Every structure is written in structure tokens, then in C-alpha cells.
Amino acid sequence: MNNLCMTQPNRKPSRVPHGFTLVEMLIVMVIFLMLVAVALPVVKGLISDQKATRTAQNIEAFMDAARSRAIAEGRTVGVRFERLSSVANGNYARSTSLRLRQLVGVPAYTGDAANAVATLSGSPANTANFDTADSPLIYLSSQILNDTVTPSNDYLAPIQVGDMLELPGGRSVPITGIGAVAGSTVPVTFDLAENTAVGATGSTVNRFPQAGGTSATGGNVKYRIQRSPAASTSRVMSLPRGMAIDFNYSGIGVGGSQFAPSMDPATLPRAVDILFNASGAVSQVIYNSVNTRVFPTGLIYFCVGEIDGVASVEGAAAADRDNLFSQDSTLTTNIMDPDSLWVVVNPASGRVTTVSMATPGTIPADPTDPTTLAYGEALKPARVFATFSDTVAE
The missing domain is CATH 3.55.40.10 (minor pseudopilin epsh domain)
Incomplete structure (x- = not known):
């Protein structure tokens, strides 16, 4: 078998591309910094918005x-x-x-006894008296809220001032005070005036004036207390x-x-x-x-x-x-x-x-x-x- 010798043509050495010069790099960096200076405030504003x-x-x-x-x-x-x-x-x-x-x-409270009632007093009515045996949660709240030794525990009371007392007919009134136990009853005061926020200063007007309430002294009524969430x-x-x-x-x-x-x-x-x-x-x-x-x-x-x-x-x-x-x-x-x-x-x-x-x-x-x-x-x-x-x- 004949060996053929093939002659490779002479090639010029490939030209190696040179890198950027220092001046070119500085120009690129200046342009980049100018773009960043313009774009960053815009991007920052967009992100903030x-x-x-x-x-x-x-x-x-x-x-x-x-x-x-x-x-x-x-x-x-x-x-x-x-x-x-x-x-x-x-x-x-x-x-x-x-x-x-x-x-x-939380569920409304109607007392622990089936026949639990509130005894209304005042003219117009402004106080409800609860029996401690029939309404133990009200009794517990009275004990906590009237404890002057540890007033920081008031938030633990299951019934708070501001909770809504629902009277017969669906009328709800805010509780304004839970008094100390007197004998076997707890006096709870309420306000027949229903507040409605008005004005810039937070003043209120009475939707149902107290004068419109009727006397119910001594009346025993079923009740429901809408407790705070x-x-x-x-x-x-x-x-x-x-x-x-x-x-x-x-x-x-x-x-x-x-x-x-x-x-x-x-x-x-x-x-x-x-x-x-x-x-x-x-x-x-x-x-x-x-x-x-x-x-x-x-x-x-x-x-x-x-x-x-x-x-x-x-x-x-x-x-x-x-x-x-x-x-x-x-x-x-x-x-x-x-x-x-x-x-x-x-x-x-x-x-x-x-x-x-x-x-x-x-x-x-x-x-x-x-x-x-x-x-x-x-x-x-x-x-x-x-x-x-x-x-x-x-």
C-alpha cells in the first residue's frame, strides 16, 4: 500500500483578539454608572409604592x-x-x-340556671341585679373587677364593662359598671342611651335618649349578655x-x-x-x-x-x-x-x-x-x- 504524503498548506498564525483598553473600560463604567444613577431612584420609588x-x-x-x-x-x-x-x-x-x-x-351568656333572671331597678331602669347562684359568671367578674389588690387582672373577667346586655324585646344596652357583691346579688349598671359616633372629635349622640325609657323597678326579666369577642x-x-x-x-x-x-x-x-x-x-x-x-x-x-x-x-x-x-x-x-x-x-x-x-x-x-x-x-x-x-x- 502506497503511503501518500500530503503536504499541508502554509497557514498564517491566527490573530489573537486583544482585550479592552483601560480607556474603553472606563468609558463603559461611566456609562453604566450614569444609567444606574438614573434608574435606581425610579426603581426605589416603584418598590416603595x-x-x-x-x-x-x-x-x-x-x-x-x-x-x-x-x-x-x-x-x-x-x-x-x-x-x-x-x-x-x-x-x-x-x-x-x-x-x-x-x-x-364567644357564646352569649344567659346564666347557668334555667330560670336565671335580672331584676331591674331605677326610673328609667338603669340597674340590673343578678343572683350569684344563678349567674356565677357575673359573680366571678364582680370579684375580679372589684379586687383592688390585683387590678392588672381585670382583663381576665369573663364579662367586661362595655359588653352588651340584651333585654326583652331585643333591646341591647351597654354595661357601664359591675358592682361589688351585696348579699347574694351583683348590681350591674347599664346605659339606655345608645351612642352613635359623630364629628371629628369623637363626640356621640344618643340614638335612644334615657327619657324614653320606662320604669321597670322590681321587674324580673330574662336576659342575654353579648360578651366581647x-x-x-x-x-x-x-x-x-x-x-x-x-x-x-x-x-x-x-x-x-x-x-x-x-x-x-x-x-x-x-x-x-x-x-x-x-x-x-x-x-x-x-x-x-x-x-x-x-x-x-x-x-x-x-x-x-x-x-x-x-x-x-x-x-x-x-x-x-x-x-x-x-x-x-x-x-x-x-x-x-x-x-x-x-x-x-x-x-x-x-x-x-x-x-x-x-x-x-x-x-x-x-x-x-x-x-x-x-x-x-x-x-x-x-x-x-x-x-x-x-x-x-x-
Whole structure:
């Protein structure tokens, strides 16, 4: 076999591509940095907007879940907006909520004995006397609430001041006091005036004046006590880092700010409870330190913003409090931040919506006081989108 020798043609060595020069790399880096400088603020703003929107939508979904549960189970279910601080000298934390908790209704109490009754007294009736043997839960509550040695245990009482006493005919009245045991009976006082929240300052009007009550001295009647819902330990929602519900701008009615804490540091603020009944409507709102329950006649507004935008309204003098309409480098309050949102609850239907913040109205002469009528007037324009988004008559 012949071996053929094939001659390979001469090839020029391939040219190795050279890398970027230092000047070219510097030009690329400068262009990249310019693009980053332009894009980062835009991206940061988009992320911030999405964070506020997602927070408000999560609050809306959490409240919708409580409302749906109330309808499905045919009992009261609520949502509690817990304050970051409920102590004296809590500063801005008294106006801040970072956690929501579902409230679950407990069965109404009608006494342990089949023939348990309440003996009414007063003209008009304002006291119900309960036998300790027939109504032991009321007796236990009296012992706990009137124990001056350990007043911190008052929350353990199964029946609380503010619970609703249902009288014959379906009329429910709030319990205003549970007295000490006298012999074999416990006196429980109640108020025939049914409170309805109105105005920016949280004042109330009486839907059923006491003068309309009739004397029932000595009358024995069957009763039912609608107890406060119990806080759930498993159904809890925490807001994302940096976000908060600002109570300074939250309340009932288009100009209401009832959820703002007292300017008096000694007045301890309470969590805000929204209670849904079996039809899905808002039956009661509880927000003040004396556990008063009100029936909202207007939309319920919650301001969702950043925790850095929550002002402190604590202090006797205006100089001690923050400007609630501040818009400077040290503090931009949530009502002045266009990224803030409203979570709005329609009390008639229970429907919850999320709406954008509008520009507030004329800043009041004292921009540190959330209880004035001028403050309520300033809130109204900021809630204009929220007001048009839903109506009580829906």
C-alpha cells in the first residue's frame, strides 16, 4: 500500500483578539454608572409604592376574611388594630399600629340556671341585679373587677364593662359598671342611651335618649349578655417592615379622627376593634380607654403609611407635640406623603376598599391638635377619593 504524503498548506498564525483598553473600560463604567444613577431612584420609588399598596391590600384581605367568617359562622367576628404602645409617655408609638389580630365571638351568656333572671331597678331602669347562684359568671367578674389588690387582672373577667346586655324585646344596652357583691346579688349598671359616633372629635349622640325609657323597678326579666369577642392567638397579621397604620388620621366619618390618642400622656389609649355581625355589616366600633362601643354612621378610615411618618401628639402644649402636617427633612407626616393610602370600611355593608391619598385642606392654626374642628376640615379633602369610592347606602 502506497503511503501518500500530503503536504499541508502554509497557514498564517491566527490573530489573537486583544482585550479592552483601560480607556474603553472606563468609558463603559461611566456609562453604566450614569444609567444606574438614573434608574435606581425610579426603581426605589416603584418598590416603595408597591410596598404601601401590598400592605393596604393585605389589610383589606385580612378584614375581608374576618367578615366572611362572621357570615359563614353566624356570629360576631372582628379585627383588632393593636397599638405599638398603650402606656403613658408612649410618644409616637401610641399612634402606631403594626399588628392586626382577629377577634372571635364567644357564646352569649344567659346564666347557668334555667330560670336565671335580672331584676331591674331605677326610673328609667338603669340597674340590673343578678343572683350569684344563678349567674356565677357575673359573680366571678364582680370579684375580679372589684379586687383592688390585683387590678392588672381585670382583663381576665369573663364579662367586661362595655359588653352588651340584651333585654326583652331585643333591646341591647351597654354595661357601664359591675358592682361589688351585696348579699347574694351583683348590681350591674347599664346605659339606655345608645351612642352613635359623630364629628371629628369623637363626640356621640344618643340614638335612644334615657327619657324614653320606662320604669321597670322590681321587674324580673330574662336576659342575654353579648360578651366581647376573644382575641385569636393564631390569626395574626404583622405589617411589613417600615409600614404602619397611622391612627392620627384614622377615624369615623369624613372628618373623623377618633382613633388618635389623647394628648394627655396619662390617658392610656386602647386598641381599635371593628366588629362584624352575622350579616357582614359593622355592628360596633370600640376605640377609647373606657371600652365604649359606638355604632358608626359614616365610613371608617385607616391611614396606611410609613412608620417614619407617624407624628407624636403627646404633650400638654403645642410645642411638645409634632406638626401633623409637617413636610420637611426631619419629618414628613403620612398625610403629606402621596404614597400613603386609605383603607376604608363601609359600616352598612362591611365592604373594605383601598383608596389613594389626596391633598389635605387648609392647615389649621394649631397643626398639632387632632381634636379640633379645623383639623377635621383639613382631613376631608385628603379623603375625597375615599369618600367617592364607597357610600354608606351601598
